[in-house]
Amino acid sequence: MIPEAIDWRPGAQLEVLRLRARMLAGIRDFFSRRGVLEVTTPVISAAGATDPNLDSFRVSPPDLSGPHSYLQTSPEFPMKRLLAAGAGSIYQICPVFRWGEFGSRHNPEFTLIEWYRPQFGMDQMMIELIDLVASLLPADKFRGPAVRISYQDLFKTHLGIDPLSASGEDLQVCARDWGLGVVPGLETKDRDVWLDLLISHCIEPRLDHSVPTFVHGYPASQAALARLDPDNPRLAQRFELYLGGMELANGYHELADAEALAARFAADNATRRNRGLAPIPVDVRLLAAVSDGMPDCIGVALGFDRLVMLAADLESVDQAMAFSMRRA
Amino acid sequence: MASYSTSEFRGGLKIMLDGDPCAIIENEFVKPGKGQAFNRVKIRNLLTGRVIERTFKSNESVEAADVMDTEMQYLYSDGEFWHFMHPETYEQVTAGAAALGDGAKWLKEQDACQVTLWNGEPISVTPPNHVTLVVTQTDPGVRGDTSSGGNKPATLETGAVIRVPLFIEIDDVLRVDTRTGEYVSRVKE
Numbered sequence: 001m002i003p004e005a006i007d008w009r010p011g012a013q014l015e016v017l018r019l020r021a022r023m024l025a026g027i028r029d030f031f032s033r034r035g036v037l038e039v040t041t042p043v044i045s046a047a048g049a050t051d052p053n054l055d056s057f058r059v060s061p062p063d064l065s066g067p068h069s070y071l072q073t074s075p076e077f078p079m080k081r082l083l084a085a086g087a088g089s090i091y092q093i094c095p096v097f098r099w100g101e102f103g104s105r106h107n108p109e110f111t112l113i114e115w116y117r118p119q120f121g122m123d124q125m126m127i128e129l130i131d132l133v134a135s136l137l138p139a140d141k142f143r144g145p146a147v148r149i150s151y152q153d154l155f156k157t158h159l160g161i162d163p164l165s166a167s168g169e170d171l172q173v174c175a176r177d178w179g180l181g182v183v184p185g186l187e188t189k190d191r192d193v194w195l196d197l198l199i200s201h202c203i204e205p206r207l208d209h210s211v212p213t214f215v216h217g218y219p220a221s222q223a224a225l226a227r228l229d230p231d232n233p234r235l236a237q238r239f240e241l242y243l244g245g246m247e248l249a250n251g252y253h254e255l256a257d258a259e260a261l262a263a264r265f266a267a268d269n270a271t272r273r274n275r276g277l278a279p280i281p282v283d284v285r286l287l288a289a290v291s292d293g294m295p296d297c298i299g300v301a302l303g304f305d306r307l308v309m310l311a312a313d314l315e316s317v318d319q320a321m322a323f324s325m326r327r328a
Numbered sequence: 329m330a331s332y333s334t335s336e337f338r339g340g341l342k343i344m345l346d347g348d349p350c351a352i353i354e355n356e357f358v359k360p361g362k363g364q365a366f367n368r369v370k371i372r373n374l375l376t377g378r379v380i381e382r383t384f385k386s387n388e389s390v391e392a393a394d395v396m397d398t399e400m401q402y403l404y405s406d407g408e409f410w411h412f413m414h415p416e417t418y419e420q421v422t423a424g425a426a427a428l429g430d431g432a433k434w435l436k437e438q439d440a441c442q443v444t445l446w447n448g449e450p451i452s453v454t455p456p457n458h459v460t461l462v463v464t465q466t467d468p469g470v471r472g473d474t475s476s477g478g479n480k481p482a483t484l485e486t487g488a489v490i491r492v493p494l495f496i497e498i499d500d501v502l503r504v505d506t507r508t509g510e511y512v513s514r515v516k517e
Contacts, residue, residue, distance in 0.1 A: 053363055100335050100386065101365065103357025179381070183366075185388045193385070196363035201383065204360070224362050240361045250361045 011318040011327055020308050020320075023136050027093060027113060027304075030132055036089040036115060041078035043095060047283035049073040050268035051224065052275060055099035057108075070280070071097035074301055075114050076225070077286045080254070083116055083297060084289035091115035093304065104316040105246055107324045111304040116254070118295035122237060125251055125298040126214055129241060132302070133212065133248070137311050141244070143210045150217040151235075155195075158203045163195055164219060164234055171195065178202045192221050205245055213242045225264065226252035241302075244310045249302040258291035330392040334367040334384050342374070342395035345382065349374045349393035349446045357386070374444065374451055377429075393446065400443045402435050410435065410453070412443050423450035431455045433488040434506040455506045460515055461485050462501055469494025479511075 010017070028038065048056040048070030057071040075092050082090055096112045113132075117125055130146050155163040161174045168187075171194035175183075180201055186193055207213050216239040220228050223236030237253035255261050262282070269279040308320040318324040332343060337355040344350070350371045359365040365386035372379050374395065384390070400412040400421070409422045410432065421443065425432070427450050434455040435441065442454040466482035482492040482502075490504060492511045503512040 051362070053359075053365065101357065101359060102335075103355075106357050106359065180383055183383050183385060184390070185385050193364045196360045197366065197383065200358045200360040200363075200366065201368065222362060247361045 010322045011324050012320055012322055016312050017322060019312055026136050030135055031091045036091050037087060039082055039090045039092050041075050043072050044069045048280040050265045050280045052268055052271040057097045057099050073098050074112060077283045079116060080286060080294055081289040084292055084294040089117050102325060107317050109325060113302040113304050116297050116299045118297040120298045122253055122298060125300060129249055129300055130212060136307055141310055146212040146214055148214045148216060151215055152217060154203060154215055158206060159198060168194060207242050209245045215240045225255050227255050246306050248306055249300055251298055251300040254297050254299050256290060256294045256296060258287050261290055262287055331389040332392055333389050334386050337367055337369060342393040344391040344393045345371060349395050396445045398443050398445055399440055402437060402439050402441050404437055421450050423453055427452050433486055434459050436461060436486055457507055458503055459506055460501055460503055463496060463498050466496060466498060
């Protein structure tokens, strides 16, 4: 029997899929001209991301026996092993998977452009990121030069509060003033969650949509896998790029100290246990590689589907890909 | 007690919020670069009709509201309450003025309405999208009168007053859209 009235069509118009293809070719051309090597690493691996805010899909053997594996939430671990092996500047365009992330700007499976530049500084990497984005977007979607603002100044400017020194109570009062007082399950002491709430609900929508904005100098508590600023250990050497009211990319001065990396993975898994989440096996090959010596480098992850949304003026990421999760 | 995780949130889902049954209108997933994910939700309070915005941490659970939409037949009003009957079980329910709201003026006995029940009690009644009602009072239309924009008021058998074209007369049967309160057509007897 052939079912009727089933919506089998792609979410993206064919014209958008042609634009996607041109943009992918443009990215490869951009990196090829700059001598950055394209690499392919496995999407399935035995270890996964420990970040408590990321949910990895688990992959089981057909009979559900034996150890399971994980679909990557980003290709960073194997790419860092290639860096440690001396690969030099590398990039990858690949699918990544984050369970539960579904909305107008999120799909659990999406395409990431990730690249690493040994010996680059944060400034150089921000410039290269803007060069790449500018080469992919129509001129009217993008008004330069890019603005740079620290995380601290961003909060001071938009909300009149210092994100580094404010207490959980202060942040909660600030959220209440902005109409966000009641958030079930959010405790006063969860400073970082209040910061996440404020930046995503109160600040992000107010950033100039046509001017690329770099936010840098994140609190050390939100360092993820970035280094702490040697001159000010309250800050992490991490940046995010916003454009069109969306977060497009994030970049790290990559932590290359194996001991410190292992400590962050352990802290992540402790947080997971506290939240009742299963701990994730730590990538011991990554730790061994970093311990053998990973070059000083900057890494950036850029969301490709959101770039397509911007380039084609689309409301939803479902319109930027052939088949989003609900059509797959 | 049944509950929903934020990952199940979608338009139409009925949840309890601050002790009141509510319906989700819109659900938007919001997540900063590396941090906590949230669901920003637009919600209608089904008792007051008020629409509010609320933010939840993703993966939090919320109590489900035992709210059911049921097709029921309108029987009669005793002036204070409106009485409805389930067409198959013949079970009857009684709704007050608050549940009826503006919809009361379209109700004709035997019409099928959508009755929203919370824990078995009616909290809102939606009349059919289109009803057929008899004109009980309207002035004769004056040909060539353009000051009224080519229409005039008419009172219907239920007491509702709507704007109708000038050619409509007393005892005409009209089809009316209850969502807009507008005249649709004259129905041939």
